[in-house]
Amino acid sequence: MVNAPAFGSPDLFVVKAPRSGTAEAFRSLRTSLQFLPAEKTRAFAVTSAAPDEGKSVCAANLAAVLAMTGRRVLLVDADLRQPRQADLFGLGKVQGLSQFLAGACGDEAIQESGVEGLDVLASGAVPPNPAELLERPGLAAALARWTASYDHVIFDTPPLLVVTDPLVVARRTGHVIVVARAAATRDKSLQRAVALLREGGVDILGTVLNDLSAADREYGVYGDGYYQGDADHGPKDPQAPGGPQA
Numbered sequence: 001m002v003n004a005p006a007f008g009s010p011d012l013f014v015v016k017a018p019r020s021g022t023a024e025a026f027r028s029l030r031t032s033l034q035f036l037p038a039e040k041t042r043a044f045a046v047t048s049a050a051p052d053e054g055k056s057v058c059a060a061n062l063a064a065v066l067a068m069t070g071r072r073v074l075l076v077d078a079d080l081r082q083p084r085q086a087d088l089f090g091l092g093k094v095q096g097l098s099q100f101l102a103g104a105c106g107d108e109a110i111q112e113s114g115v116e117g118l119d120v121l122a123s124g125a126v127p128p129n130p131a132e133l134l135e136r137p138g139l140a141a142a143l144a145r146w147t148a149s150y151d152h153v154i155f156d157t158p159p160l161l162v163v164t165d166p167l168v169v170a171r172r173t174g175h176v177i178v179v180a181r182a183a184a185t186r187d188k189s190l191q192r193a194v195a196l197l198r199e200g201g202v203d204i205l206g207t208v209l210n211d212l213s214a215a216d217r218e219y220g221v222y223g224d225g226y227y228q229g230d231a232d233h234g235p236k237d238p239q240a241p242g243g244p245q246a
């Protein structure tokens with residue numbers, strides 16, 4: 001790879017391996033999102049049913065690839081339990097959302113990511129009461145401010161079937177992208193996650209089918225009535241989960 005920046009994790013495919021199929025699939029996802037009305041993608045959460053399905057990797061790459069088109073993007077690590085964004089962007093131990101919501105710091109905790117146009121608010125120290133912190137009115141007030149100065153505010157979140165935090169965040173943003181991992185996410189789990197979001201009145205922008213093939217590390221996107229995967233990145237794995245309405 002030529003001229004790979006020094007910062008960040010190899011999982012930042014769109015930065016570290018911009019010519020990879022995975023990076024191309026994120027550009028394809030970006031294009032799909034661009035077909036949606038701008039207000040739907042102004043603020044959204046990225047979540048999934050279970051741990052280790054690729055929420056954090058997907059949120060980081062999507063945030064970066066959106067910033068690469070000249071948009072101003074804020075990525076907020078709202079997984080206050082198992083944060084990953086500071087590590088993915090090589091930010092070290094920094095103040096973040098937990099201190100922000102506790103009133104211990106303000107917008108100065110937002111960091112430049114190293115990708116032009118992309119700022120990151122890390123998770124910060126793991127607090128004893130993540131769900132309660134996220135319920136505080138501070139998040140709604142901050143979101144109103146952030147959406148006025150960024151084109152996209154993207155929240156990484158914990159697994160939906162494990163803790164309530166993602167639903168709290170998604171109800172604030174109103175919109176969500178659901179990640180499923182090919183050959184790992186169970187149909188029933190995905191259906192339950194989608195049902196929880198729908199019951200919460202959250203608009204599902206679409207579903208990302210992550211890690212379609214462990215061999216070529218492809219990402220794919222498939223339709224939820226809003227957009228669908230292209231021929232190269234659609235769901236080819238026979239074990240892949242069905243769509244949210246399945």
Ligand SMILES: Nc1ncnc2c1ncn2[C@@H]1O[C@H](COP(=O)(O)OP(=O)(O)O)[C@@H](O)[C@H]1O
Nearest residue numbers: 011051052053054055056057058084210211217
């Ligand atoms: N498409 C992928 N290809 C290869 N590894 C992946 C892919 N997506 C995620 N991973 C790996 O899977 C692990 C979990 O990803 P992560 O985004 O942290 O999951 P989650 O946030 O859902 O818990 C990480 O170690 C990451 O490197």
Ligand SMILES: [Mg+2]
Nearest residue numbers: 055056079084
């Ligand atoms: Mg995560």
